[in-house]
Amino acid sequence: MKVLVAENISSLGVDRLKEAGLDVHVRTGLSHQELIEAIKDCEALIVRSQVTVNEEIIAAADRLKVIGRAGVGVDNIDVDAATRRGIIVLNSPEGNTIATAEHTFAMMMALARNIPQAYALLKSGKWERKKFIGVELYKKTLGVVGLGRIGSEVGNRAKAFGMKVLAYDPYLSPEKAEKLGIQPADLDTIVKTADFITVHTPLTKDTKHIIGDREFAMMKDGVRIINCARGGIIDEKALYEWIKKQKVAGAALDVYEEEPPFESPLLSLDNVITVPHLGASTLEAQINVAVDVAEQIIKVLKGEPFNNAVNLPFLRPEVLATTMPYLKLAEKLGSFQGQLTFNYISKVELIYSGDLSHTEVRGLTAAFLKGFLTPMLGTEVNLVNASLLAKSRRIDVSQTKSGAPIDFNSLITTTVKSDKGTRTIAGTVLGKNEGKIVQLDGHSIDAVPEGHYLIIPHSDQPGIIGQVGTILGKANINIAAMQVGRESIGGTSVMLLAIDVQAPSDVLVELSKINGIHGVDQVFL
Numbered sequence: 001m002k003v004l005v006a007e008n009i010s011s012l013g014v015d016r017l018k019e020a021g022l023d024v025h026v027r028t029g030l031s032h033q034e035l036i037e038a039i040k041d042c043e044a045l046i047v048r049s050q051v052t053v054n055e056e057i058i059a060a061a062d063r064l065k066v067i068g069r070a071g072v073g074v075d076n077i078d079v080d081a082a083t084r085r086g087i088i089v090l091n092s093p094e095g096n097t098i099a100t101a102e103h104t105f106a107m108m109m110a111l112a113r114n115i116p117q118a119y120a121l122l123k124s125g126k127w128e129r130k131k132f133i134g135v136e137l138y139k140k141t142l143g144v145v146g147l148g149r150i151g152s153e154v155g156n157r158a159k160a161f162g163m164k165v166l167a168y169d170p171y172l173s174p175e176k177a178e179k180l181g182i183q184p185a186d187l188d189t190i191v192k193t194a195d196f197i198t199v200h201t202p203l204t205k206d207t208k209h210i211i212g213d214r215e216f217a218m219m220k221d222g223v224r225i226i227n228c229a230r231g232g233i234i235d236e237k238a239l240y241e242w243i244k245k246q247k248v249a250g251a252a253l254d255v256y257e258e259e260p261p262f263e264s265p266l267l268s269l270d271n272v273i274t275v276p277h278l279g280a281s282t283l284e285a286q287i288n289v290a291v292d293v294a295e296q297i298i299k300v301l302k303g304e305p306f307n308n309a310v311n312l313p314f315l316r317p318e319v320l321a322t323t324m325p326y327l328k329l330a331e332k333l334g335s336f337q338g339q340l341t342f343n344y345i346s347k348v349e350l351i352y353s354g355d356l357s358h359t360e361v362r363g364l365t366a367a368f369l370k371g372f373l374t375p376m377l378g379t380e381v382n383l384v385n386a387s388l389l390a391k392s393r394r395i396d397v398s399q400t401k402s403g404a405p406i407d408f409n410s411l412i413t414t415t416v417k418s419d420k421g422t423r424t425i426a427g428t429v430l431g432k433n434e435g436k437i438v439q440l441d442g443h444s445i446d447a448v449p450e451g452h453y454l455i456i457p458h459s460d461q462p463g464i465i466g467q468v469g470t471i472l473g474k475a476n477i478n479i480a481a482m483q484v485g486r487e488s489i490g491g492t493s494v495m496l497l498a499i500d501v502q503a504p505s506d507v508l509v510e511l512s513k514i515n516g517i518h519g520v521d522q523v524f525l
Contacts, residue, residue, distance in 0.1 A: 001043040001301050002063075006030060006051045009070045013046075013290025020298040036060045044297045046070060047077070049277070055081035066090060066300040068293040071280055072100075072150075073230055074310050075203045083311045086385045090296045090308050094149060095288030096280035101153035103279045104198055104228040107252035111224050112137060112196075116273050135195075135222075138162040143194030145187065145210065146201035146229070147172050147180075154198060155182050166190050191215045196224045203230035211235065216242040222249045228279045231256040240265050243272065254279050311384055322359050329427050329435035330364040330412055332449035332525050334371025336425055336437070337416045339523040340455070341372075347396045347417040348372065354410035357401035365399045368414060408438070443485025443494045449525045451480070452502055456495040459516040460486050467514050468495065475507045492518075 003017055005026040017024045027038055030051075039045060039061045046068045047053060053067060058081045067077055069091040082089050110116055113134035121128055142158045144151045147169040155165045159181055166185040167177065177184040190197065191211070197219075201207045211225075212235035225248060227234050236257050242248045243266075250271035256264060259277060266272045280289065292308075299306040305324060337348075350368060352361045369386035381389060390397050413426040426439035427449065437447045440455070447453070458464050465484070472479060478500045486493035503522055512520045 002041055003044040004038055004042045005046045006035060007048040009046060010287045010290035012287050013294040016291055016294040039064065043301055046293060049076055053077045058082055058085055058087065066297055068297045070289040070293045071096060073202055075230060079311050083385050083388055086382045088300055088309050088384050089311045090293060091310055092289040092292040093308060095292045096285035097149045097153060099282040099285035100150045100228055100279040104154050104226060105157050107226050107228060107254065107273060108196055110273055111250050111252040117270060140195040141166060141193055143190035143197040145199045148200060151200035152180060155180060166194060191218045194223065198226040199233045200229050201233060203232050208232050209235040213238045216247060219247060221247060224249050225251040228254040231259060236264060236266060243269055323364060325429045325433040326364055326412065327367045329429055330367040331371035332435060333412060333414050333425055333427050334368035335374065335525055336523055337414055337423065338372040338375040340423060340521050341416050341418050341420060345395050345416060345418045349415040350399045351402050351413040353402045353404060353406045354408060356410040357403055361399060440485060440494055440496060442487065445483040445485045445496055447483050447496055451525060452499045453523050454497040454499060454503060455521040457518040458493055458495060460490050460493040461516050464514060464516050468511060471507065471510050477501060477503055
């Protein structure tokens with residue numbers, strides 16, 4: 001399979017791809033049209049931050065399975081367009097964490113002590129100490145906007161300097177804040193009280209210009225701003241105006257709304273430190289992100305479990321280890337439900353019980369939806385686009401966790417409501433990671449979700465099982481296993497038959513004519 005490396009990455013990452021037997025083509029500096037031509041026969045694409053992977057490029061990539069970003073942010077990739085095409089988008093969120101955190105702190109130190117300005121003046125032959133009176137970090141308040149990996153590392157370093165750290169993050173739990181020794185705060189509190197403000201969020205529609213005129217107006221006099229995350233999080237026009245008004249004492253910028261920022265008026269201000277997007281520019285970080293993204297791409301192309309997909313439910317390694325046996329089961333349950341449900345679907349409900357109620361389950365839901373939609377939509381469905389396809393078809397999907405007592409360590413209960421009625425199927429994993437279907441429409445069963453199955457709801461009366469066996473025997477269809485679940489003697493029962501081959505339609509019709517049988521369905525798992 002062919003991998004196109006469209007930007008310079010560490011040779012160690014390229015070597016790892018080649019060692020895995022992939023056909024690697026390193027072609028940097030391609031124009032937009034050249035990239036469209038180059039991508040047509042590729043299964044994987046690797047970029048950094050300069051190449052824009054838009055919808056036109058994605059549409060031209062007939063064989064593309066995965067896009068890897070050797071770094072954190074993916075704002076140069078049209079993730080929605082990739083998702084619609086079922087293309088996985090990966091990044092390397094941890095490889096440059098320390099590099100960027102250290103760079104942020106270096107920028108803050110340089111801003112506090114005017115180091116670049118003093119250096120430049122001394123190099124020009126001038127010795128002017130009084131011109132560069134700085135401020136100490138000790139006992140100052142640092143406001144961190146975005147407390148992910150990098151923001152957390154910056155906060156840790158700030159505490160070591162005796163700073164008070166406030167953090168705004170919509171996903172920051174009180175428990176995590178307490179563990180980090182950081183005080184959670186809303187954005188307004190931070191902009192009103194912080195002496196230094198550093199941003200560490202991705203650039204999204206919600207974070208674009210999250211610090212603008214309104215926020216600058218609330219800040220204390222002499223505040224200092226640092227941005228080593230993404231250009232556009234801070235409104236640069238507003239920043240320029242508030243520095244000119246002397247409300248903001250200075251700024252240290254590694255990233256810009258337009259890169260390179262040669263037309264930005266911020267470059268004309270002596271109290272603005274500017275460097276060319278160097279946050280991840282360490283030898284260690286470049287090796288880390290290149291090798292990491294290469295490893296993940298290899299796993300995707302080989303069909304192995306992978307991490308760090310930005311358009312898949314995020315599964316940390318420890319979560320993946322816990323849920324891996326249930327991913328296959330969830331997809332099988334979805335396939336079972338999907339083959340039985342072809343009428344209008346109004347709702348899909350998934351309940352995770354037992355141990356699964358204490359872990360991340362979005363990946364399991366995606367696996368279920370992949371299995372569920374494939375019988376209707378075919379091979380275009382995968383783990384990446386299954387949730388989007390369900391949403392586009394206005395299928396109401398809900399997932400909940402239950403602490404109610406169960407007979408198993410964990411249980412996945414799936415319910416599908418449609419014009420055809422409501423069907424509930426539940427499964428668990430037993431023994432040596434063996435998936436089992438244990439409930440079917442309220443009936444207890446014990447079946448391995450593999451191979452051909454007949455599902456026959458019927459009245460609990462003598463003779464039905466014998467007649468079914470006779471018809472299948474005449475058709476030369478061997479019964480490999482049989483499960484019969486019933487609610488009560490003489491009530492409604494369900495027969496689940498594992499058969500060696502697919503039953504022809506005329507056999508299904510003959511079975512359905514048996515007195516007491518309420519219907520016959522067939523699935524292949």
